[in-house]
Amino acid sequence: MKKLLSIKYVVVSILILLGIWQLAFTVSDYSSALFPSPLMAIQALGEMIADGTLIASIAASMYRFVIGYGLSVLIAVFLGLILGSLPKVFNYVNPSLQLLRPISPTAWMPFVVLLFGIGDLPAIVIIFIAAFFPVLLSTVSAVSKIDDMYFRVADNFGIRQPQLMWKVILPAAFPQIANAVHLALGSAWIFLVAGEMVGAQSGLGFQIIDARNNIRADILLATILVIGLIGLLLDFLIGLLEKRILKAWGGEQ
């Protein structure tokens, strides 16, 4: 019943969005080549699926995303666990992190393109940066907030490093780390498109630039729709994973 209700909400919500779009199309004076209707965008979507460009773009983007986001999360969690366990070292690292953190990943873009050229790497680097700082800082804070009692229990039962890390520290900090990894996925996806718009010759972000250059607003909007849909899907999948892991952890439900 709950599931049915939520499907109802999704359908109505999307229909309202499309309705507003259609209404804007109907009342506006723009040429339909510049501002297409929902139907035209969906036809363009069909065209992209038929000629295979959509699949190729998604594949190129997903490749960069998986590598950039995956590496970023792995390295950030690993470093976070170490820095979280060494608060004295973290005191020296933290000011630099705080300096780098507020810089938009896109600000690095020209520099990255200068260094690595056009291709997969700039987009991967941008995604990496976008996910890295929030995951790292959350992991450090999660480790520093672990209840001292767990360490006493570990000490009492003779559990020392490296076992302490994976028997106590990682699991105790895990729920908060999982939450940060989930949130970082959204921002990594956002910056993937930005990265590809500047630094790549393929992928969904590039397809937006390409559509603009060919004045194909219908393809442009169709691509935007696809980006939104994939973002939604990724968020849903990692949400499922997070729930499942937390359940196995016995911490929350």
Added chain:
Amino acid sequence: MSYIHIENAGKTFIQNGAQFTALSDVNLDIEKGEFICLLGPSGCGKSTLLNAIAGFDPVNHGSVKIDGNEVTAPSTKNVTIFQNYGLLPWRTVIKNVELGLESKGIDKKRRKEIAKEYLKLVKLENFANSFPRQLSGGMKQRVAIARALAVEPDIIFMDEPFGALDAITRMKLQDDILDICKNEKKTIIFVTHDIEEAVYLADRIVVMTPNPGKVRGVITVPIHHFRDRTSGDFLLIRDKIFDLLQMKVEEDIEYTI
């Protein structure tokens, strides 16, 4: 020398630039197999003394020796049970009980057998695969007791272990712990602020008072387990403790005319 030998033990902290004495000049001897209660109001240093003997927070004056060795760090031979259970929420009940066995290099199959055996002892064998959050407070503390016993410790330290439980569950667990102790013959050092609990459980009660934390007196309880909480002997011991804590109403009034 006795099994646990505490001599002139004291603990001071520097707090906001001023020296604060949490524990002062404690002398105490504990024999193997004794059930000792450290009793007193909050701030009397009973937990400080327990943490010092358990090795979490050694004293900085005098000495605390177990079996002739100065205590400087926690030992796997002595296990502490905490008020908030200290269970790892991401592990199932049986995996929690196995925790202490893992660093002893016991193989997986044997670990499971031992854990099952002790879960049976605390009557939780049917909850082996549950997570701690699915258990009541009393059950969680029984898991912690099983986990402590599984490593076959010499001494069990208990820091207000039943403090978070309701009165009825607490009484049941008091009986359980006595039952287990009778069979396992462990030395137990038990911190509490509940006078009745101390009289019910202990062979000897160490009564402590605050400002600075020190031992006011040691009372031997010469009654057999299991004790009747309403018997005359029981009340007599309680009376002695009230006396030591100076909580009795002054009865004799002096007249000077």
